[in-house]
Amino acid sequence: PQTGQDETPLPEELPWNLRLVNKDNPLPRDFSVETAETAEGQLDSRAASALSQMVSDMEAQGLSPVVCSSFRTWEDQETLHQNKIDSLLEEGYSQEAAEAEASRWVVPAGASEHQLGLAADIVASQYQILEEEQENTPEQQWLMAHCQEYGFILRYPKDKTEVTGVGYEPWHYRYVGVEVAQEIMAQGICLEEYVGQ
Secondary structure: OOOOOOOOOOHHHOOHHHOOOEOOEOOOOOOOOOEEEEOOEEEEOOOHHHHHHHHHHHHHOOOOEEEEEOOOOHHHHHHHHHHHHHHHHHOOOOHHHHHHHHHHHOOOOOOOHHHHOOEEEEEEOOEOOOOHHHHHOHHHHHHHHHHHHHOEEEEEOHHHHHHHOOOOEEEEEEEOOHHHHHHHHHHOOOHHHHHHO
């Protein structure tokens, strides 16, 4: 939606399903969301049924998806980020380098879409490793072709790392709603670019 100005709307001005959360647009410490508990995990109650339907349809196609991560609390995200830093320090990274590298893969608390309750990490049951090769599984091939039909987008595409600030994650899907998801996936853009339009 063009407003006649070139400025990107502030994240809190965006509708709930388009809220941009990243290192430049962190959530406030007191952010809360109403989640719904499903077989696939916890998600924003407005998006949970879409995830359940997508996973159910995948299983009906003979696929075996596993939602390995959905909603995370501030504390969960803080712990994951610190664990990544610690493992890099053990590999010999300096503190500064470890923090920078860790943040490319596990963003600091407040900067994770998982805290919005709109993101789900989905992997193949026979290949539950969060690495680029995940893209070759039948589950990811199906998701990349069909996620937008359920209102989800592949959030961190391979060619958008410079824009998102996050490495390619062929397992991280974000709910934005069907109409927006179809536009984003059809145009081959990322959420930052869509919000900025």
